Structure formats: structure tokens, C-alpha cells
Amino acid sequence: MKRLVRILAAALALTVSTSPAWPADWLPVREISLTIAPGSPLDFSGFLPNGPIDGDSRLVAGTDGRLARAGAPDRPARLFCASLAWSPASGGFPNHADADVYARQLAMHGYNIARFHFIDGSLMFGRQKDFDFDPEILDRIHYLMAALKKHGIYWMVDGLTSWRGGYGGHDDRWAPSEGLKLEVNYQDRAFAHWKRLVTDFLTRVNPYTGIAPIRDDALAMVVLVNENSMEFETVVHDRAGRPYPDSLRQPFNTWLRERYGSTQALRAAWPDLRANERLENASVRLPVERYTDSPRLRDLQAFFVETEKDALARMTRVLRELGYRGLVSDYNNWPTVQTGLTRQNLEAVTMNTYQDGVMSYEPGAKIKNESSLADAGSYMRMAAASRWLGKPFGITEYDHLFWNRYRYEAGLVMPAYAALQGWDMLCRHGHGPIALQYGEPFPHKRAMLPYAIALDPVARAGETLSALLFRRGDVSMSRNTIPFLVRGEEDLTDDMQATEPDTLTVLSLVSRIGLRQSDGLRESLAVNQPRGEADAGKLLAAMKASGLLPENNRTDPAQGIFQSDTGELLLDRDKRSLTLSAPRTEAAAFVALDGPIDLETIRIERGDGDALFAASALDGAASLATAKRMLLIFATDARNTNMRFRDREEKVIEDFGTLPVLIRKGTLSIEFKHRTGRWRLSPVGLDGVVHAPLQSGNGPLRFQLNNDTPAGPATFFLLETD
Template sequence: MSRLPLAAATIFLSCLPAHASDQWLPVREISLEVQTGSPLDFSPLLPNETIDAGHRLIAGPTGQLAFAEAPEKPVRMLCASLAWSPASGGFPDHDGADRYARQLALHGYNIARLHFTDASLMFGRQEDFDFDPETVDRIHYLLAALKRNGIHWIMDGLSSPRGAYGGYDDRWDASGNLKLQLHFDEEAFAHWRTLQEKFLARINPYTGVAPIRDEALALVILANENGIEFDGVVHDRPGKPPYDPALALPFNRWLQKRYASTEALAKAWGDLEDDERLEAASVKLPADRYADTPRLRDLQAFIVEVERSSAARMSKTLRDLGYKGLISTYNNWPTVQTGLSRRDLEAVTMNTYHDWVGGYSPGSSLLQASSIADSANYVRMVAAARWFGKPFVVSEYDHLFWNRYRYEAGLVMPAYAALQGWDVLCRHGHGPIALAYGEPYPHKKAMLPYAIALDPVARAGETLAALVYRRGDVATSGITIPFAVRGEDDLGEDMQAREPEQLTDLALVGRIGLKRSDPSRLEIGVAQPRNQASADILAEFRDIGILPAGNATDIERGLYESDTGEIVLQRATGQLRVATPSTEAAAFSSLREPIDLGILRIERSDGNGLVALSALDTPATLANSRRFLLIFATDAQNTGMIFRDSEEKVITDFGRLPVLIRKGEVDLSLSRSAVKWKLSPIGLDGTVHSPVESGAGPISFRLSNDAPDGPTTYFLLEFE
């Protein structure tokens, strides 16, 4: 293990805020490369298949991802988000790519999403499509390295609103309207098409085939977050009309096809102004996107038609270039309107965040709220956007730094993603891992939002996700609860309308998703209009035997138990408990009494956090294993972080390295005994250090993350 010299450690400690010097422990590791064969090397537990024609990812007969040679067998894909920019170091050189790809495989990743590649290709370039040759080479080599390690690819057809236009230095910002223009402007569409031809259809010299024809390319997201309404919200500015004038003429032409005359339109809307004439194409766009009107209802219907047509046209372009993989788009916003736009896609992709942060500048803020306190609403929102019968991909999610409850993300999202049977899970960041602390790039000098690689809490969560989600420790629900969708009839006057929260909480019990259906013929599920209550639906499930009679779900009390019995969320106590044959875990904001998970019992804790015990042997069962990974995550901050308020909601200065882990202790016991047992801290690089606890017979100990070789989130428990 790389270890800081004593003098350096003394300097770091002297830099800590006075009130925190005994509460926060500086991380000592420099190298973060996991050692082969260490307890954090998951490649034996989660081996990646060689990518070839038989291991091309397809949609199986039930709509779940599968390999072409075994279409009946669903596969779960743990995704590495690669959203690099010059500020985070950019794409690595060849040696770095080899090391990085190998590390991803060791961590349990089997698919990667490349995001904002267009921005990287065009960084500093002045002419259209004048890609930086070194960046092209590095991307090509990285793709080949990922493939060699059995890691498939997801790629955006467009990430940056600047596309491949030359002369811009704001490629990672929301500036530019190319995503909107794609729907209406022929030149913009031609630009997008040329971008696919010049990058995706370009031969990769390290694989011998263009990415668009490579078996490793599993999914193309046509354009990231390119919904028309969302684009308008992103570009909202005081004093500016809510809708771009580019929508006006196409909207008028659409209205002309729908209504016979101005009089017919006036009768339907009831609010036409004197200068609005359908025949003159002078009907105005809504003046307020948040004021519910019939005008907004028709605008939604218009947007649905445009977005479905755009997706079909862009998809055909990829097919004409030889692409055989899956295609998706409109990967955010779980509104009724966007749900209809996604109806005919081959796969559904969604982005979701808890306690969203707007940027890195001083004054950026978050709520410091628990995701368990709102019954995992960020999970439920996207669960209700899924269409049954199609692969479902969480292309971005995070419970963002510096939220002190973000230890929840490592259990909440992967546990419910597994329960829902989702196909891909991708926690967003510049990259999910780093090879070392201290890289000389602006976004690597401290932990930041949307940058999970340096955060020990987020990394512990991703480690647990590899087991809970990809390994399949949490079972998929046996209950399917369709939300009936009629079509345009489901649109109301509220542009922002989404599935009601009082119904999406069904996702905490069983699988939910959208399904085309005549509500009068819906035998089981959620009908239209959405005037039912979850409690009534679950009571019906109990009556007819779909839900076990002993299921403890009590919606009024905020208590939810999955139909499998493996997941229990208690909103009032801020606890999520998971108990499976292979992993037992709990995330808790308070611990007023012990948590008994079956094998593992959490007796006491001096603060909030995440505790998980997972079997490492094969077969992986807690009842029979002799080696266990124990995860204990509390909180982490940067050295010298400064906030504007005592609740630490508003940031003034993100501080610097080293990362500090909040000191914590828990008292644990197991219902198993052993002739001899020992507990050893594991460094963040996988190094197993000398035991800190040992014994014979019953297993009970106090676990502190203040280990002799430095603070950590990982421990190895071994039986003799």
C-alpha cells in the first residue's frame, strides 16, 4: 500500500478545521489500483465474457438484455460512466487505458457509457468535424481495451449542444440549441448524421472494425437529454419566452391538420387572442409552461409526434450505417408526455438524481435530505418511466456529494434496480474509479459532485452494487404491476404531469412499468385515470394471493416490504434493510434499537451510515461461506471544505485533498460461530492489513473505520 510519510500526514492533520480534527480521518492511500487476487478483485466472482458474435447484447423475448447465444437468459450490466473532459484528465494514453480497463473489470463492471465524446473530440478545434487526432486515437484504443476486458459499450450519438461545430469553448455547458434544432432543422440533422459517419462509422485501427459495427457496442443513445420540453427548461431565462420560436410554425402546421378552422380551435381552447388565426399560422406558443391550459395539452401532443418522428428518422440513419444494436433517446424526465415519446423505442434509458446540485461554483447548494425519507422517490420516478417488454437502462443516477446521506445510494438504488429487474445500472461521474489520488487536473484535486471516483463513500456503494445488483444477490420481484397507457388520451393540461407519487410507491413492493392497455380490460395493475390508491391495490393483491399475506407493507406508516421479503424500507426511522442469502445490509440515519438481519445483527452505532456483509466464497451464501466482505461507510469530505451555513447546504469552497472519512463505530454480531475467526481492514486498494479483531466461538466485535493503517470502508472477515 502507498503510505503518506509521517511528516506529510502531520501537515494534512494540521490543516483540518479545529472542530473536526478528531472526527475526520485523512485517507492515506495514494494508489487506488485494486490488486489482483485481493478481496476487492471481483473478476473471479463476476467474470466478463469474451465479446464476440455470440456475446452481442440483444433484447431477449421478454424484453430483457441477453447475449445473442442465450436469448432466454437475462444478464445484468453494471455500467462505468466515462464522462471525461480536459478538467478531469481526458481520455488516458495507451498504458493508462490498459490499466483503467483492467481495473474496471476487477471492480465488476461489464459495460461502459462514453459520454461527451463529441466535446472531447472537438475541444480547442476551430473547424467543423476537425477532430483532435490524439483524442481520436485515445478513444479508439480505450474502446479496444474495454472490449479485451469483456466490457461492452454505450455511446451517445450527441452529448454536447455544440456537436462537432468548430470554434466553441463551452462544449460542456448547456449553451447552444443543436438538440432542439435536430427536431426541426435539416442542416442540424445533417450535422448529426455526419457526426455519426465521421466517428461511429470510422474504422478503429485497434479493433479492425468501426464502432457502429462492433459487437461490443450494445446501445446508442441518439442524443443525450434531448426532449423538447426539457431543452426549453434548460434554456429558460428571465424575460425570455418559455418556448423557442422555432416551434411556432411546425406547431401551427400541426394544428392546421387537427382542427378544421380557427373557430374549431377556439372552441377547443377557449382562449384565442384576436390576432391568432389558424389559417395565417399565427397561433402563439404558450406564454407560461407552468400554467395549465388546453393549449399546453395540444403542445404536448405535438411534441410527442415530433419526438417519435425524430427518433425514427435518426434510428434509420444508424441502421443505414450498419448498426445492429439497440437504440434509445429521451433519457430523462419521467413525465406523461415523455413516456409517450419513448413508447416505440427499442430500449428505454433514464437519468435520475437525488439532491441535485447545479454546479461547482461558490453558492451551489443542495438540500441535505435523505432519499429514504422520501421513500426513494428518485428511484420510483424512473421506475414509472419504464415500458414493459423493452430493456430498461439507468444511464445516469447519483445521490450527490456532499449530501451526508449518500451512503444510502449504495443500497437503495442497486437493491431496487434488482427488484425491478432493470438491465443496466450506471452511477454517473467523470469515471467510476481513479488509479490514484493526486492527479494534476482541476476536477481531480478534490471530491466534487458528479465525480464519484475519489469518494470512498460512493466507491463503497459501487462495490456493494456489484454484488447486490450485478451478482444478483437481490432477487427480481415476482409481481408485475402495469400502469395502463391509452395514448394521447392520457395527456392533461399540465406539461409537467407525471405518474402520481402515491402510486409509484408500488415500486417498493413489486415491478412497475408502463404498458399499452385498454383500462377496461386491465385485469390487474393501475388503470386510467389514475384515481386509485396504492393501499387499495395492495389490499386486492393480498385478497387474490398475489402478495403474501404476511407482507408487512403499511403505506400510512411509510413501511414498505418487497414481495420477495428481502427489502424493507422504513421511512420514519430512515432505514433500508436488505436480507438475502448472499448479502445482508442496512442503511440507517438513526439506530434506536438493534437491526437483526438474520445472520448479521447491528447492535449499536455512533452515527448514521451503511453496513453490509457479503459472502465471497462460491457458492456465495452467508450461512456457509468462510470469507466475507464487510462494508462500513459513513461520510467523507475534502480537507478545508467551507460552507456558508451550519447545516452545510451551501458550498463556499470545496477544499482539497486528502479526502477525510468521518470516524465511526458500530457494534456487530453474527448468528454463526467459528473455531477461529479474524477481522482485517482492507485498504482502498485492496491490501489486506493485519487483523484488528479475532476470537473463537461466537462472533461479536466493535468495528471502527479508524484502522491502524488508515481509515477505510472495507474489512475482511474470515473463519477457520
């Protein structure tokens, strides 16, 4: 591998020296190797250690409903997740030697759980017979599992991810196809397929651990089927005039017959029931329009809730009978009222959420290119409103996707609010969270792409900050919990797409929120039913009156200003800014600096564009005010060489371009208030190498932070004081 890295480095050096001038204000990344050295400023394993995985450290639902280790059920365990969503196009599962390096690197980056996603696609790629797993891929997966466990990294596994499951003879395993993922909820044939798939994979003894994964303490969670919410899966395959597949008609009619008993009773509930629709011969039609509210849609939602709960119980039983003791989750997307009712029965709740999704890698793919702060972090808030209080909760997928220019926000928005909410797990989705080097010869590694965060310096900066804010716990958990009370099926309306109101989920920017069964009772400091009668402003005022919120809390929903009840986080929707002032980390994400940003210890005086800035103590100090070694993060934007768009607003891609990655130039004026003495500032490469100091001084700790350094563009800096 070292020889390959030298060859790639020489090739890149030649490219840089002979290429035409780079676009103005964009700098080519010079690193080839992305493996970080032990003891470097990017090696977090010293203060974020992963202990051995055994019976005492097996993950369970703790005494307060938080994730915990079996030997310490009253002490929450926070999981920082590495998404392993490899395919042949992104290089697939590594060989044994690379797996050892990769697992060690994940631990150094601070990860302590890995999600195995689309393993069915990888195991069945190129296979013609059902359940005929590729033996080499299976061996690589087993070896990687053992390597991860050796470094104290738990596993989370999808029972089914690919729409093709274990069926042979298909070459579209990563593309949506109609059938299995929906039908597993209600068809015996599809359920039997799922059962065979999870049994064949999870019960095979791993030769490198000596135990089957299903009985291994390292297997912390199984997501039964990724993104199989019934309404969502029908949306994926929606056809004009036929939003719901015919396979749903018979089970829906059976359910209606059990509920109403007769066509006459159904007609009293459904004014639009046609004369030729009868329960007695199962001829009641499915809705022909999902976005026009109707009693028919309301009953379809109730049918989905009961069907999904039954499927969840049935699949969970299979795992328990096979000897699995870990946590089970499912229905990890689609934040509607209907799926919220389904998730009430989960042992652990998980959710996927995205800012500015991208549906294709082909020319013509579109994004909105909008700031997540402009809508007060709605993608985070939707996830927060899907949580059930008293159960472990985690994000199985999130991202603020490339090539959105504001994606630097994700490194502050998601980990900071995840910590404020007291979530248990955070997983930014990608082919893999890290890469060992630039220039690997695979189609999805030849340039930065959406869902490929490992090659993106902006995403990597965000993940680095996430390890500190979320796993290390630099952001304090909220002091208060605001329950969103749920009665049950009576909360369903005729609107199939109904979600928790945006005007109420803003409460998650102030305090913890989550769903809680109400049994029809109302509470004074809660979001009650019906939601139309709830008012966030009045609830916040009541919290202040009761002393739950400080009098000086600056939250004003009408002005788009939200301050956490801890006082650490302040979001200004109209300015599109978010700041954090916590003892060990201070940070700011901003679109523009129309004036200085004053944090507790740091003052950002000037800047020349939108960016993320953060400073974190590295030396065990209790605060930045006393820290002697600090990691600074400065992330602007990054794109590929020769990247082209079809429009001036850069919303529609024409060509993703090639490596090397380019980073946009940027400068900030930084002052550490009330700190004087000897100091030096050094750039840190993406490989963790500390380069020669850029600046030093003896006096006020004040400097110009410029990411255009002699060693190449930098997103990381080491600030040291004597």
C-alpha cells in the first residue's frame, strides 16, 4: 500500500505542477494518504477510548430508557456511528490487511459503532441462485466484523436493505424495485424470504470470532428492514393513477371487513364509497390519490399501523428464537403521525433524515442548494419529533449532501442538537466515513459525490467536530423535556402525510422533545392533542414562569431566534447562523458576518464568506479558557476539479469532475478574549500531520486564520500555548 500511495502522490504532484490555473479562490488538496498517525491532533482514541466488548459491555436499554452497557445500566453510552454502505462501485469490503488498518483508523477518529448497510446487495452481487452468498465477500465481512470488535467498535446490521434481498439473478441491487420491502409487512412469502436471509447471514459462525454474529455481544442493534415504512415504500414506486400496489388490496379489504363488518357500515364512514365497492366480495378500492384527504386514507393509515406493528412483532420473534439478545429497530424513516404510532412498539427508535436530498449521480441531478439554518434545522427537528421518550433513540442516516454549499452546517447542527436532545446514536450516511487515501480506482472514488463523505474535507471536518460535540459530550443535554402527547389512532386525520407541526417542532431547539402516550390526559407543560390548539410561544412562556427557562433566554419564535435552555446554543434563522458556547468547544456556522460573533471565550471579528469555525480543547482542560492544546476547525466549501453545472445557481449538475478536490479560500480574524502569553498556530493536514507554524506570538492571543497555507489548503489547525 505504501508503494501505491507514493505512486499516487507523484502523479498528483505532476498534475498540480502541469495543470492550467485553478479557478480563482479554489485550492487543490495535496494529501494522498488519509490515514492519521497515532498521537496526531486528529487521533481521538486517547480521550475517546473504546473498551473491550464482552458480556458486561453488551449494549442494552438502560434504566432511564437510554442506551447503556449491561454492567452499568444507569450510565448512558453514546454511540458515534460509522456508516459502511459499500458497493462494488465504491470498492466493496476491504481485504484483511486493509480491514485491520480501517478498523484502527475508525477507532482513532472516535467511532464506536459501525452500521453494516446493503450487505445483502454485496453478498448477492453477481449471484444467480437465491441466497448463494459470495464466499469471498462473506469472508471479508466476517473479518471486518472481527477487526472492528478488536478495536471496541460495535455492529449495527440491517436485516434487509436491498429491494432484491437474497434473490439471485438481478444486477440492480442498489436500485429501488417494487415488491419485497413492502410485502414483507403482510405477505407470508416475503416474510419467509426475510427470515431465510437474516438466518443465513446472522447464524453462520464467524471463523475470526468463533461465534455467530447473532450471539455476539458486539451486535448491538438489528434494523429489521431499512426504510420499509409502508406509505414511504409506496411513494418510492408511485405510478400515475395507481399510488398503491394491487398486492395491498386483499389485506386491506380483510382488515376493513374485520373493522366494519358490512358494506353498509363502511358506507356510513366513507361518503365516497362507490356502489360497486363491497366488503363481501373484497372489491373495495385502494385510494387513487394519496394527497387528497379522505376517510379512505385515514383508514388506510390505521391499517398500516396495525400491519406494521404485527410485522414488527413477528420479525422480532424470529430474532429472539435464534438467540439474539440485542436491540431491535425498524421503520427508520418517514416522520408522519402514522409511522409515529407504529414506532411506539419498537424497543429502540431510529430515524433517517436529510437536508437537500440527491436522487441520482447522473447529469441533470438537482439540489435546492439551501441553508439548513434558513428553516431552523427542519431536518433535525423532524427526526426529534419521531422519538419516543423512554426508549433508546438514534439516527441511522443523516447528511447535508454534497454539493450543497452550506453543508458545513451539518457538522454543528446535527451533533450539537443530538447532544442537547440526549440522543443515543448519530450516524452520518456515506459509503464509508473515512478513506485510507485519495485516488482509489473505483467509480465512486474518482471524485466527491453525494453520500460519499470520506473524500469531502467539509464533511470530514464536520465528522471530526461531531466526535467532540456528541460522543465526548461537549454540548450539554437539555435540562427539560417537553412531551408531545399521543392518544393513539384517534390522532390520525384524513391527511396521509400529516406530521408534527413545524411551528411546534421548533421546541427541539430549546429543550428535549419526544412522543409520549397520554391516555387522553392533558398536561400543562406539554404539547397536547389536538395539535391545532397547541402554541409554542405560550408553552415557552409557561416554562419561564415556572422557572424551567431562565428569564434571559432569548428564544423568540416569531423572530426566528432559538436559544437552548442550557444557554449554549443560539440559532438565528433569519441571519442563518448557529453558535455554540460550551466549556470545551466554541463554534459558529454562518452565511455572512455582518458584525463580530462573540462567543464565551472567542471573538470572530471578520470573515470573507460562509463557513464553519470551531475551537476545541484537546489536552483534558476543563475549558478553552485554560486549554494549552486546541484543535481549530475552519471549513468553507469543497468541490471537484472541472466540476460543471447547468445553471448559474449551481443547483443542477452537468459533470461531477475529477480529483484533486478543491477547497475554497477563506480567512477569519480570531481573538481569544482575555488570553495572553506565548502561542503558536500550525496547520494540520487531513492525514493529521502537523506542519510548520504559520504564526506565533507573545501577547494577546489574536490572529488571522487563513486556510491557504504553504502545505496546502487546511481545514484543521493546532493552537498551542505555553
